Amino acid sequence: xxxxxxxxxxxxxxxxxxxxxxxxxxxxxxxxxxxxxxxxxxxxxxxxxxxxxxxxxxxxxxxxxxxxxxxxxxxxxxxxxxxxxxxxxxxxxxxxxxxxxxxxxxxxxxxxxxxxxxxxxxxxxxxxxxxxxxxxxxxxxxxxxxxxxxxxxxxxxxxxxxxxxxxxxxxxxxxxxxxxxxxxxxxxxxxxxxxxxxxxxxxxxxxxxxxxxxxxxxxxxxxxxxxxxxxxxxxxxxxxxxxxxxxxxxxxxxxxxxxxxxxxxxxxxxxxxxxxxxxxxxxxxxxxxxxxxxxxxxxxxxxxxxxxxxxxxxxxxxxxxxxxxxxxxx
Amino acid sequence: xxxxxxxxxxxxxxxxxxxxxxxxxxxxxxxxxxxxxxxxxxxxxxxxxxxxxxxxxxxxxxxxxxxxxxxxxxxxxxxxxxxxxxxxxxxxxxxxxxxxxxxxxxxxxxxxxxxxxxxxxxxxxxxxxxxxxxxxxxxxxxxxxxxxxxxxxxxxxxxxxxxxxxxxxxxxxxxxxxxxxxxxxxxxxxxxxxxxxxxxxxxxxxxxxxxxxxxxxxxxxxxx
Numbered sequence: 001x002x003x004x005x006x007x008x009x010x011x012x013x014x015x016x017x018x019x020x021x022x023x024x025x026x027x028x029x030x031x032x033x034x035x036x037x038x039x040x041x042x043x044x045x046x047x048x049x050x051x052x053x054x055x056x057x058x059x060x061x062x063x064x065x066x067x068x069x070x071x072x073x074x075x076x077x078x079x080x081x082x083x084x085x086x087x088x089x090x091x092x093x094x095x096x097x098x099x100x101x102x103x104x105x106x107x108x109x110x111x112x113x114x115x116x117x118x119x120x121x122x123x124x125x126x127x128x129x130x131x132x133x134x135x136x137x138x139x140x141x142x143x144x145x146x147x148x149x150x151x152x153x154x155x156x157x158x159x160x161x162x163x164x165x166x167x168x169x170x171x172x173x174x175x176x177x178x179x180x181x182x183x184x185x186x187x188x189x190x191x192x193x194x195x196x197x198x199x200x201x202x203x204x205x206x207x208x209x210x211x212x213x214x215x216x217x218x219x220x221x222x223x224x225x226x227x228x229x230x231x232x233x234x235x236x237x238x239x240x241x242x243x244x245x246x247x248x249x250x251x252x253x254x255x256x257x258x259x260x261x262x263x264x265x266x267x268x269x270x271x272x273x274x275x276x277x278x279x280x281x282x283x284x285x286x287x288x289x290x291x292x293x294x295x296x297x298x299x300x301x302x303x304x305x306x307x308x309x310x311x312x313x314x315x316x317x318x319x320x321x322x323x324x325x326x327x328x329x330x
Numbered sequence: 331x332x333x334x335x336x337x338x339x340x341x342x343x344x345x346x347x348x349x350x351x352x353x354x355x356x357x358x359x360x361x362x363x364x365x366x367x368x369x370x371x372x373x374x375x376x377x378x379x380x381x382x383x384x385x386x387x388x389x390x391x392x393x394x395x396x397x398x399x400x401x402x403x404x405x406x407x408x409x410x411x412x413x414x415x416x417x418x419x420x421x422x423x424x425x426x427x428x429x430x431x432x433x434x435x436x437x438x439x440x441x442x443x444x445x446x447x448x449x450x451x452x453x454x455x456x457x458x459x460x461x462x463x464x465x466x467x468x469x470x471x472x473x474x475x476x477x478x479x480x481x482x483x484x485x486x487x488x489x490x491x492x493x494x495x496x497x498x499x500x501x502x503x504x505x506x507x508x509x510x511x512x513x514x515x516x517x518x519x520x521x522x523x524x525x526x527x528x529x530x531x532x533x534x535x536x537x538x539x540x541x542x543x544x545x546x547x548x549x550x551x552x553x554x
Contacts, residue, residue: 050460077466088461090480092553102465105475146461153465 001026001157001189002047007056009042016042017053018213024206026156029183029190031204031221033235038210040193044159047191048080049073061156078106081150081188085162087142089134095121095145096130102152120148124178140171147178151186158182160192164199172196176203180286197236201225201285209235225283225290226253226315244296249278250305253315254291264293267308273301294319340526347518348511348530354428355510355538358503359496362435366496367489369436370443373399375473377444378451385459385469402441407499410438411506431508435499443492450484451477483553490546494539501535511535 002024009017016039024030032040045051046058049065058065061079068076089098096117103113121127124144126137134142143163150158160179164172176199183190183203194200200207200221208218209231216231217224224232252264259282268275275297282291297305309316373395379385380392405413411434415425418433454477462472478485504512511531519528 045460048464050463074466074468077464080464082461082464084457084461086455086457088455088457090458090476092480092482101462101475102467105462105465105467105471149461149465159464 001028001061002191003057003059004043005057005059007043007046007053007058009039009046009051009053016213017046019056020210020213020215022208022215022218024189024191026189027183027187028205029179029192029203031200031207032191032193032210033195033200033207034210035195035235037212039213040210041161043210044161044191044193047157047159048077048082050082078153079155080157080159081147081153081155082159082161083143083146083150083163085165087134087139087146087166089142089145089149091134094131094133095126095137098134098145099148099152102149106153116152117148120151123151124148138171139167140174143167143175144178147175147182151182151188156189158188158190160190160194162193162195164194164196169198172199173202179203195235198283201283203286205286222256222285222288222290225285226255228253228317244276244278247275247296247298248302249294249296249319251317251319252293252295252309253317254282254289254293255315256288256290258312258314259289259291263312263314264295267305271301271304271308273297273304275301336526340530343518343524343527344530347514348527348534351509351511351514351531352534355497355500355512358428358431358435358500358508358510359493361432362439362496362500363489363493365432365436366439366443366492369440371447373440373444374447374451377448378473378477379469381448381452383452383456385472399441399444402437403445405438407435407438408502408505410434411503411508426507428509431500431503431510435496435503438499439492439496442495443488446488446491447481447485450481450488453484454480483550486546486550486553490542490550493542493546497535497538497542 002022004020004022007017007020008015018039020039020043032043034040042051046053046065047060049068053066060076063076065073065076090101093101099117099120100113103116108116118127118130121130124147126141126144129137129141129145134145137145146163158179163179164175167175179190179192180203182188190203192199192204204221206219207221207224208215209224209229210216211231211234217229252258254263264277275295278294278296280291280293282289308314377384377392377395377399380388380395382389382392384392402410411431414434414437418425418430422430422433424430458476458480459472462476467475500508500510501512501515502508504510504514505516507513511534515528515531518524519531
């Protein structure tokens with residue numbers, strides 16, 4: 001659906017995008033992540049031509065965005081909906097008129113507009129707010145209205161620019177659930193720009209991590225979280241761990257297969273060793289749970305434990321006392 | 331002091347001089363408002379389109395427009411009326427009277443309105459304009475359906491402010507041959523030592539400003 005090749009863009013001397021290569025298949029929910037200033041929002045805006053790019057190509061549905069004239073780009077944007085962090089609704093218009101705005105701009109008939117707006121209001125679940133003004137709505141409801149407005153032209157693609165960043169975690173979750181539903185029911189490809197990990201984990205199938213204008217890591221979200229590449233660690237920040245002075249600290253990554261088994265207690269029984277559990281976390285992903293556990297084992301048992309991990313296909317790594325993960329891992 | 335004779339005298343002046351002057355002021359201010367608003371609005375739209383943060387930034391055009399607005403704004407109203415009197419004579423044919431006053435008042439008013447409207451258009455959230463772009467709105471649609479539409483409450487308060495300002499400058503025009511309440515207050519009141527005419531004019535101006543402000547406030551609230 002979207003093919004981005006060697007895309008570069010600079011604002012004056014500042015190189016914002018530096019050779020981006022991304023392929024986004026049709027029907028996927030794709031996440032673009034990175035810290036502030038990594039270029040993710042600029043990249044998103046290049047997709048619907050709100051920003052121009054310098055070099056490279058960006059092809060959406062067989063059309064190179066750069067080749068479009070001012071007039072053509074308006075037509076092109078009909079197929080691409082977009083939602084924003086601050087909702088971007090017109091404060092003086094009712095919910096109905098806000099959702100109808102794209103349709104009135106494209107001069108659709110009133111009866112079609114009426115039908116479409118009511119249908120979308122049902123879908124976003126707030127049909128009773130039809131005549132409310134945006135200031136009477138909560139943040140989550142505003143974003144729902146913005147989503148409805150983005151869907152009025154029956155787009156093939158929906159771009160979300162930090163769409164949940166201004167919302168509390170619970171509301172953010174309901175918005176991501178709505179995005180999931182839209183993706184499944186309408187088959188719309190969705191590209192999400194965010195810095196919120198829970199959003200990434202709960203909706204994205206694949207992600208790309210951007211660092212200073214480059215794609216550092218990309219791939220299926222579970223794979224990226226299991227491999228814990230440096231770019232991901234940079235993004236999440238170092239965990240504050242209370243590590244033991246003695247023994248060896250090991251982080252065990254719980255993949256889909258491993259997390260469904262009592263792997264830790266089984267190891268204790270089978271190897272007849274004692275160890276301490278220092279921390280752990282489990283997170284919900286789109287379709288399953290992934291997580292990690294940090295344990296501390298006495299040095300003399302290291303080889304035994306290593307062998308056990310190898311036999312049971314457990315992914316693990318050392319953690320140094322300064323918080324860095326060691327290169328030696330399995 | 332307020333004897334029957336006083337009131338008879340007052341009524342005579344009111345009927346012959348003050349009353350017609352009220353209508354002259356209203357015509358002058360009304361015509362200025364309509365013309366200045368149309369011109370100022372046009373300028374503000376152009377400034378918003380070509381401005382540095384505008385829809386289609388064009389530095390040269392913006393600088394020319396900006397120069398025109400700033401130059402006009404830098405003249406105090408009374409000086410502007412006197413300074414452009416040769417142009418007024420060319421356009422209107424005379425520099426005396428109501429119609430002649432409308433021309434300089436419109437020029438000064440248009441620049442004032444243009445600057446204020448430009449500022450309120452600039453305050454429309456950039457993301458809102460991006461959102462409109464993202465669903466394929468044309469530049470004209472963005473201006474009228476988004477920027478102007480969102481700015482309506484502030485357009486109303488700008489209009490109120492401008493109208494009250496025009497009432498004040500119209501009296502200045504009166505001082506240099508413009509007619510209206512200003513001329514009456516000065517010529518028949520102040521310079522003829524006739525306090526009843528002077529303060530009657532002042533009182534009528536006060537009422538006019540109050541009415542404009544109240545209507546403006548009511549309309550502003552309604553538009554929110």
